[in-house]
Amino acid sequence: MNSKTPMMKTSSHLSRRAVVKSAVFGALAVAIPNVVYAKTMVETKRQSKNINDLFYRYPAIHDDVVSEVVGKSHFDLNRVKELVDKRPELSRATWDWGFGDWETAVGAASHVGRRDIVTYLLSKGAKPNIFTFAVLGAFDTVKAMIGFYPGIQKNYGPHGISLLAHAEAGLRMKNTMTSEQISNSEKLISYLEKLGNADGKTFLSEPADKENYLGDYKYGDGENDGFSVKLNMRKMLTLGRLGNFGGALYRVGENRFKYNKFPTVSIHFNKENGKVVSLEVKELDLVLVAKKV
Incomplete structure (x- = not known):
């Protein structure tokens, strides 16, 4: 008897521990779904509080963000990177400055000759056009496009800026360009000048007053x-x-x-x-x- 008593005590002790353990896990099993549900409710509530903050054209990207990307693409590479690295689709951002003056981010960088911003935006998915290639001095490409569709050289870019002006803007960062890039840009400018209708000069001079x-x-x-x-x-x-x-x-x-x-x-x-x-x-x-x- 004495030899069995410790065993019985131990068995009884283990049984009580098992019961307690089962009870704890049982409570957790009941509680976990409630915890998950409560968390979901909290998240839903948190989202509900922010619904009124959504852009009125959601899921369209907010106008303020789009206009900033296009605006900064004229001169601020660091800020453009901050915006576009986080959301690469902004490399294709387009803004209407008024009356249908549509300008893309890469278009903005192009007409001011910011080759660095142009190449960065292209690396993130921006869509190039003839004005993009003009600022980059892509002589063969621009010439081929004009050959394929004669007269396209007369089309204007953003703000009514001509194709020739875009090509000339491509030399504004001359100190960062290779000799080959400079040569290609100069060759393109000469080619467009000879066409005689790529400069957009079909309007009167500005008034003296x-x-x-x-x-x-x-x-x-x-x-x-x-x-x-x-x-x-x-x-x-x-x-x-x-x-x-x-x-x-x-x-x-x-x-x-x-x-x-x-x-x-x-x-x-x-x-x-x-x-x-x-x-x-x-x-x-x-x-x-x-x-x-």
């Missing part, structure tokens, strides 16, 4: 109901939203301009006693008058 056109113009009572006429980096007249730069104005007559060379958008300035007092925007069936303030 262009400072007279500068200023803000209002067409409504709203805070943003208006335009601003400014000079861009090329010292050309531009028309943009109130307080902002916009598309270039190309003169077609006395006080009459085309917005970025677009055939459907005309800007006419009205003068009194030699001073500009208002402007009219005409596009398709719209005529909008804005008074100078």
Whole structure:
């Protein structure tokens, strides 16, 4: 008996431990689904709180992000990398600066001659076109494209900038280019000049009193109901939203301009006693008058 007593005690002790252990695991088995469910509810609640913060055109990428990528692609490689490395599809971002002046990120880098930004965006999936190849000095490619579709050299890039101007912009980073790249760019520029119609020079020279056109113009009572006429980096007249730069104005007559060379958008300035007092925007069936303030 004495020899069995310790064994019985041990068995009893193990049984109690097994019961306790089973109870604990049983409780966990019941609790785990509830924990998972509770976590799901918390996550759903957290997401629900953010639903109102979604862009109104979701799942479209927010306008602020798109406009920043395209805007920064004109001059800021580091910021472009911060945005595009995180989301490579932004390498194909496209923005309408006004009246259908569509510009891609790679298009922005192209017309200002930022070869470094162009090549970075291409490495991330940007879609090249004839203007991209022009800024890169791809003589054989551009010539082949023009040969395949004669007259394409007359088409304009963003802001009405010509194909020849893109090729010339390709030399702006000359100090970082190889001799072969420089040679190809110079050969392309010479080729486009000889074509005689790749420079976009089909408009009148700018008015001598262009400072007279500068200023803000209002067409409504709203805070943003208006335009601003400014000079861009090329010292050309531009028309943009109130307080902002916009598309270039190309003169077609006395006080009459085309917005970025677009055939459907005309800007006419009205003068009194030699001073500009208002402007009219005409596009398709719209005529909008804005008074100078």
